[in-house]
C-alpha cells in the first residue's frame with residue numbers, strides 16, 4: 576500500500592479546528608466540528624436575542640424539514656422528504672408505535688449486532704406492544720451471514736430493522752438481498768444508516784428500503800442531537816404514529832383537542848424541536864456533499880486498508896472485514912491491554928475509542944492524512960512495549 580502525499584481532500588483540514596491539535600481518528604463516534612459551527616451557534620443566539628418569539632415564524636418552526644433538506648441529497652431523497660429528530664432511539668420507538676403487533680404478523684427480525692440502544696427499544700417497547708422478537712446471532716462478532724437473516728424472515732415478520740454498516744466491526748450488510756426477502760414476505764425494512772451516510776454512497780431508491788434512519792453526529796460532522804428520518808412516501812401515507820405530539824398535527828397552532836395528522840413528513844414529529852442542535856447540524860452535511868461521498872469512499876478504502884496492513888505488520892488482530900467491499904469506514908483493532916492503550920492514546924491527543932469485543936476503533940475521514948494513520952498504529956505498539964498503558968486502569972463508567 577502506497578502512502579499518498581498529494582491528497583486533494585486535505586485542503587479541507589483548515590475547516591476543522593481540532594485537527595490543528597489532535598490526530599482525529601474518531602469520526603465514527605463524533606465527527607470533527609466544522610469551523611462554520613461557531614458562526615451558526617452565534618446566529619442561533621443572535622436570532623433568539625433579536626427576533627425573540629418571531630424566530631419561530633422566521634425559520635425555527637420549519638427547521639425540522641429545512642435541515643433535513645441538506646441531508647436528503649446524501650440519501651438520494653427529494654427535498655421535503657427528510658425530518659430531523661433528537662436521536663435514533665426515539666425514532667425507533669416512533670416507528671414501532673406505527674405498527675400493530677396484535678395479530679399473527681407480529682415478529683421483528685434483527686441481529687445481535689445492532690446498536691444496543693435500538694435493541695433496548697425492541698426488547699422493552701415493542702414487546703410491551705405484543706411484538707415477538709427473532710434475534711439472529713453473529714458467529715464471529717464481525718459479520719452476519721445474510722442467509723441466516725433471510726431464513727429468519729417469513730410471513731409472520733412485520734419489521735426487519737437492520738444496520739447498513741455494523742457499528743462494532745464496520746461490516747456492510749447485503750441490504751438489497753434482505754429487502755428483497757422482506758418484501759416477498761410482506762415485511763417492512765428499517766435501515767439504520769448511521770454508519771453509512773457520509774462515508775459510503777447511500778441511495779434509498781437503489782437499496783429499496785422502506786424507512787431510513789441516521790444521524791449527523793458521526794460521519795456528517797453535524798454534532799449531537801440531529802437524527803434524521805426518511806420514509807417511502809406510499810408507506811408514509813399509511814402510518815399513524817401513536818408516539819406523537821403537536822408538531823405532527825395538520826394545524827398545530829389551532830390547538831385542537833383531537834389529533835389530525837399532518838399530510839406531509841411532519842406527521843412523525845412530536846414536541847418542540849431542539850433548535851440549537853439543528854443550527855449545529857447545518858454545516859457538516861453541506862461540506863460532505865461538496866467533498867463528494869464517492870471521493871470520501873475511495874479515500875476511506877485506501878486508509879482503512881492502510882490501517883489493516885499496519886496493524887497486521889505489528890501483529891495486532893483486525894476485527895473488521897478484510898475485503899474492502901464489505902468494510903465501512905472503521906477498522907477495529909485488538910491488541911493486549913487494548914482498553915488501557917486507548918486511554919493512553921487519548922492522553923497523547925490521538926482520539927480513538929474502545930468497544931468491548933471489538934478493540935480500538937480507528938476511523939479516518941476525508942480530513943485524515945496517511946501519516947496520522949501510520950503513526951497511530953506505531954504509537955499503539957510503542958505504548959504497549961514501553962508499558963505506558965499501565966497508567967490506566969479498566970473501569971466501567973457512564974462516560975466512555
Ligand SMILES: Cc1ncc(COP(=O)(O)O)c(C=O)c1O
Nearest residue numbers: 662663664690692738742767769
Ligand atoms: C448504528 C447506530 N445506531 C444508532 C446509534 C445512536 O442512537 P441514538 O441516536 O439513539 O443515541 C448509534 C450510535 O453510536 C449507532 O452506531
